[in-house]
Amino acid sequence: MDIALETKDVTKIYRQGGIEVVAVEGVSLSLEAGMVLLIMGPSGSGKTTLLSMMGCILQPTSGTVRVDKGVVSGLSIDLLPDIRKKYFGFVFQSFNLFPSLTATENIEVILRLKGWKKADMRETAVGLLDAVGLKQRAGFYPRDLSGGEKQRVAFARAMAGDPAIILADEPTANLDSKTGNSVLELLKDMAETFGKAVAIVSHDPRAEALAHRVVFLEDGRLRQ
Numbered sequence: 001m002d003i004a005l006e007t008k009d010v011t012k013i014y015r016q017g018g019i020e021v022v023a024v025e026g027v028s029l030s031l032e033a034g035m036v037l038l039i040m041g042p043s044g045s046g047k048t049t050l051l052s053m054m055g056c057i058l059q060p061t062s063g064t065v066r067v068d069k070g071v072v073s074g075l076s077i078d079l080l081p082d083i084r085k086k087y088f089g090f091v092f093q094s095f096n097l098f099p100s101l102t103a104t105e106n107i108e109v110i111l112r113l114k115g116w117k118k119a120d121m122r123e124t125a126v127g128l129l130d131a132v133g134l135k136q137r138a139g140f141y142p143r144d145l146s147g148g149e150k151q152r153v154a155f156a157r158a159m160a161g162d163p164a165i166i167l168a169d170e171p172t173a174n175l176d177s178k179t180g181n182s183v184l185e186l187l188k189d190m191a192e193t194f195g196k197a198v199a200i201v202s203h204d205p206r207a208e209a210l211a212h213r214v215v216f217l218e219d220g221r222l223r224q
């Protein structure tokens with residue numbers, strides 16, 4: 001299977017007010033197209049830090065991240081946004097929707113960043129909302145959507161522009177069990193039907209049931 005992303009010995013040390021925190025230490029793992037990788041571990045064990053390095057949001061202190069066979073670590077920080085745009089869709093626990101934009105516009109913003117032409121954006125954005133069952137909410141602002149609906153808009157937005165790699169940090173944490181299920185099913189579908197490489201950070205036992213591979217972090221290290 002194609003390896004979409006690979007980390008080799010990645011370490012992240014935060015330096016904050018004279019204190020050093022080794023948040024992630026020497027983690028090597030690979031993420032393949034068509035598979036769901038679940039990252040588990042206690043609070044503070046480095047899951048979000050690891051996912052952020054995988055998604056080229058954070059630069060590792062040492063070690064390398066390869067995306068699509070190219071080394072990303074060590075590249076100029078200016079190049080990282082382009083790599084993120086080209087390869088990644090992100091789903092966060094806190095949704096991060098723009099409050100002043102409708103559901104459709106929240107998706108169009110991402111398409112515009114990815115260089116889409118205005119004429120093609122509306123239909124694609126509404127199509128993505130339709131795929132998550134929210135076509136009827138296309139013109140709604142985030143404040144008028146329920147938590148689960150916001151999460152589904154965020155999910156649709158992560159799919160905008162058809163990214164090869166989807167990274168989700170606690171995507172079900174704020175959802176009721178039914179909505180949580182449907183978000184997990186969507187993520188699984190992205191891997192199994194559309195061949196995406198999917199990495200999820202979650203404590204949710206249902207995520208464990210659908211993952212193809214599960215790794216545990218403990219104090220920043222992979223438990224063997």
Ligand SMILES: Nc1ncnc2c1ncn2[C@@H]1O[C@H](COP(=O)(O)OP(=O)(O)OP(=O)(O)O)[C@@H](O)[C@H]1O
Nearest residue numbers: 014015016021023042043044045046047048049050
């Ligand atoms: N910007 C930062 N500066 C300093 N320390 C940080 C920073 N971000 C995270 N940390 C520390 O790094 C460690 C790992 O944090 P991280 O957010 O990766 O954990 P996590 O496994 O995602 O936890 P949770 O399950 O609570 O979300 C924690 O001890 C945290 O306090």
Ligand SMILES: [Mg+2]
Nearest residue numbers: 047048049169
């Ligand atoms: Mg976290």
